[in-house]
Amino acid sequence: MPRPAQYHLLTLPDGSWETVSYLASVIRCRATTPTVIVDVSAVERLTIDALAVLVRKAMRLRSAGGELLLTGPGPAIRKVIERTGTGPLLPVFPGCPAAVRALADDGRAWQRVELTAGRSDLFAESPPPPP
Numbered sequence: 001m002p003r004p005a006q007y008h009l010l011t012l013p014d015g016s017w018e019t020v021s022y023l024a025s026v027i028r029c030r031a032t033t034p035t036v037i038v039d040v041s042a043v044e045r046l047t048i049d050a051l052a053v054l055v056r057k058a059m060r061l062r063s064a065g066g067e068l069l070l071t072g073p074g075p076a077i078r079k080v081i082e083r084t085g086t087g088p089l090l091p092v093f094p095g096c097p098a099a100v101r102a103l104a105d106d107g108r109a110w111q112r113v114e115l116t117a118g119r120s121d122l123f124a125e126s127p128p129p130p131p
Helices: 016-029 046-062 076-084 098-104
Strands: 007-011 037-041 067-069
Touching: 007 016, 007 098, 016 046, 037 046, 037 098, 046 067, 046 076, 067 098
Parallel strands: 007 037, 037 067
Antiparallel strands: none
């Protein structure tokens, strides 16, 4: 399934587990496209538990045909991603324009879309097959 040429841009104000978990919940409930760019430029420190939440969300987005990209990480966040080996799941870019250029390597024009105001069905569970 090809990725839609749309992305969501979200901002992470801090690296606490609670805030990252909330961001993951917002993506699960309100995302309409599986490609999400998260601006982490305001985050000074990211806990290992918060990183685990981002990794799980990145895996879920990939399973839906998209990805999670991080923009603006400081040295501490870059170091934790490097040390944990999570870079392939959480690619980092200096800013949003660089992330969008990387997405455009597939030849398509990418556009930002807002989260839905209601509940999204992007991650809706399929009903089990009949017995």
